[in-house]
Amino acid sequence: MRQLSEQLLASQQVKVTTELRKIRERCDDFYDYLEPDMMTQYAGDVRAVQKRLLDVVEQIQWIHREQSLYKLPLTQYPDVEDIGGSLELFYRLFYVIGRWQKAEKK
8 A cells, every 4th residue: 555655656746847847848938928918918827827836836735745644755846936936027027017008008
């Protein structure tokens, strides 16, 4: 039973690492978002990626609980904070520009 649980834990770690890599790549794509008329859409895109990151954080919490049960060292995911900070900056940028554009039209 323990061996099966540890295999599940290892597969979840691989999934989390893969998902973090995908989110990082998606975050890097935001540097190319330059269309002024699309700022509101861009803010929505960032929000969707933030939700994906929250799902990954929940998976990481589950992994840490399982590792604690088996007295294994906790796996560190330093990219989570870095990605979260980048996403927050992009969201603020796109959101503020979108709001400014709406105010200018009025």
